[in-house]
Amino acid sequence: MGMGYNHEAIYVAVYNLRRFMTDKFDCIIIGAGPSGIACAYTLAKAGLNVIVFERGEYPGSKNVSGGVLYSTVLNKLIPNFWQEAPVERHVTKRRYSILSENSEMAVELSFNRFNEPPYNNSFTVLRSKFDQWFAKKAEDAGALILAETVVDDFIWENGKVVGVKARREGGDIYADVVVCAEGANSLLAEKAGLKKKPTDHQMITAAKEVISLPKEVIEDRFNLSGDEGVVMEFFGDAVKDMIGSGFIYTNKDSLSVGVGCPISVMKKSNMRPNDLLDAFKSHPMIKKFLRGGRTEELSAKMIPEPGYKNLPQFVTNGLLIVGDAAGLVNPSLYREGSNMAMASGVMAAETIIEAKEKGDFSEAGLAGYGRRLRESFVMQDLQRYGDAPEKVSAMPQLFKEYPDAILKMVEGYFTISDIAKEEIQKQAWDGFKDKVSVWRFLWDVYKMRRGIL
DSSP states (O other), X not given: OOTTOOHHHHHHHHHHHHHHTTSOEXXXXXXXXHHHHHHHHHHHHTTOOEEXXXXXXXXTTTOOOEEEEEOHHHHHHSTTGGGTSOEEEEEEEEEEEEEOSSOEEEEEEEOGGGGSTTGGGEEEXXXXXXXXXXXXXXXXXXXXXXXXXXXXXXXXXXXXXXXXXXXXXXXXXXXXXXXXXXXXXXXXXXXXXXXXXXXXXXXXXXXXXXXXXXXXXXXXXXXXXXXXXXXXXXXXXXXXXXXXXXXXXXXXSEEEXXXXXXXXXXXXXXXXHHHHHXXXXXXXXXXXXXXXXXXXXXXXXXXXXXXXXXXXXXXXXXXXXXXXXXXXXBOSTTOBOHHHHHHHHHHHHHHHHHHHHHTXXXXXXXXXXXXXXXXXXXXXXXXXXXXXXXXXXXXXXXXXXXXXXXXXXXXXXXXXXXXXXXXXXXXXXXXXXXXXXXXXXXXXXXXXXXXXX
């Protein structure tokens, strides 16, 4: 059972819900992830009557993300939130690595300035803990959060969403407006006609373990001090040369370790996520980081990467979609999802407040949401990076041919023998040119820089 969410709390929530049965809510939010809670918090602070339905046992119980929380939006909502939120470590280092079967070439970036508040707005978190804390903040602001409740459908009247059908006593709940924040697999948004069913290539399937290690071991092994943290991402043989990557994130006394690849790639390679994760953990360059650890949690998740050209319709009469449900994930090396999710939740709330003042919850009355998205970093970044998966999939050589050739060349370059260094370097370069078209390699690097970095 999660912190702060027990059966007594659920009974209290049901009691509160019954009190509201004869009234209509200002807003119903489906999903208690970052986007839904950011929306609920903003609306509740403005005095609106808000209810959030969460299908999990408690907020965060179904969210298995253990990764980086980008917090520029959150820090505006709750200034200096890290002083009380259950964050793990602030990220001061990033490490990107290419693996072959038994070799590695890595680049590590370390910035001491990120040790100072607001810590580059980057923290590792365990979402089960963090989401509960954030949800409690929304409750304290006045939002009603009801867990263990599935929403099966919207209620429509005269072409407008006016409520939801919840799988609970008194299940038809009404509101002026509904916000769909149900996550990557947003069946309700599909049912409402706002988005198409995603293809296998537009969804990432990820498997993750939380592996416990003593705090002092983590700090020694990853060369960290205090609450410093490192984010590590691995390509090439890390995921059997497929499109995708593996990762290790440092928490206080555990590591978040996982892999992620498009569903289409996994199917084509006849690979299961758990098998790929086991192979990643067994790689000679990875297992040294994990030695002595104990697996505490194993989970799976889907991440949407629809591409900028395939983003859904964000608004219809009485309904807005936010966060992962709206495909708002930056798929580049930034891997930014939480910040975009919370930004969309805040913008949806601001739009709803504006619509309430005008008494207009039609598609036209909610059009300010799309405008806010377009004027923000959310759509600007998606316009630049949103189609990165499509571009990368057209260059499979980035994940096998190039890593193998580069590592072999570098290995040859640094091999010590009684051959003159000039001859060793020539042999290494000739070996690279035998495996790779240099002009195609340079052209692909140029395209990658424009579309991914």
